[in-house]
Amino acid sequence: MLLDDPSAEFHDFFERHYAELGRLSSLLTGEADAADDLAADALVALWQRWDRLREAEHPLAYARGVVANLARERIRSATRERRRVALFWSRGAQPAPGPDVAAVVDVRAALDRLPFRKRACVVLRHAFDLSEKDTARALGISVGTVKSQTAKGLAELERVLGVQAARDMATERGSR
Structure with missing residues (x-):
């Protein structure tokens, strides 16, 4: 591959930062199982914008931001789901x-x-x-x-x- 090939550049970025992004998502969500999924989702989002991001000054900062946003959404979604389940199954006020x-x-x-x-x-x-x-x-x-x-x-x-x-x-x- 050519040195300035966007695919090669992204592959290099992926190899250098995937584990770190996975660890970040794991620490932010508290879900080790979701870490790889969130890191992969973030990298897919980066790949879709790689033509612009490859010229950016701090693509890793952007990637961390994407992971943080995905983690925040995952937490919010899980919280909403727990509330729906609790509401559905609640049989009155029970002391916690x-x-x-x-x-x-x-x-x-x-x-x-x-x-x-x-x-x-x-x-x-x-x-x-x-x-x-x-x-x-x-x-x-x-x-x-x-x-x-x-x-x-x-x-x-x-x-x-x-x-x-x-x-x-x-x-x-x-x-x-």
């Missing part, structure tokens, strides 16, 4: 059991509790070691929003996990 604090020791479970934007900022900043600017670009938000959402997300993780566990998570930047 309180949270099992002892079971909330896993960072993954704590991340799942964060609202999407906070989770996305924490994951991109600390699990993927992106700068605030790159995180803002990937999510389509301002750097200031990244700073505040990351700080608030880490504060919530500290409340759930305890101060030391949250600090350990923040210092393990990109070690996975």
Whole structure:
């Protein structure tokens, strides 16, 4: 293939970034099974626009944004489905059991509790070691929003996990 062949360029992009995009979708959705599907869907969307994206300054940031949007939609869809099922099967108000604090020791479970934007900022900043600017670009938000959402997300993780566990998570930047 020629060096400037769009198919070859996309194939190279795919090979370099598919695993990372899968890991990002897994961390954002909390569903390891859906990770490959979301990464593949994002890459299909990129391929459809590759003629424009290949000239872009940051195609990976765009890809991360596509994954984040697909993950957000998957979460919203699952939430709507759970509400429909709960409404259909509910037989009146039943008290919900309180949270099992002892079971909330896993960072993954704590991340799942964060609202999407906070989770996305924490994951991109600390699990993927992106700068605030790159995180803002990937999510389509301002750097200031990244700073505040990351700080608030880490504060919530500290409340759930305890101060030391949250600090350990923040210092393990990109070690996975």
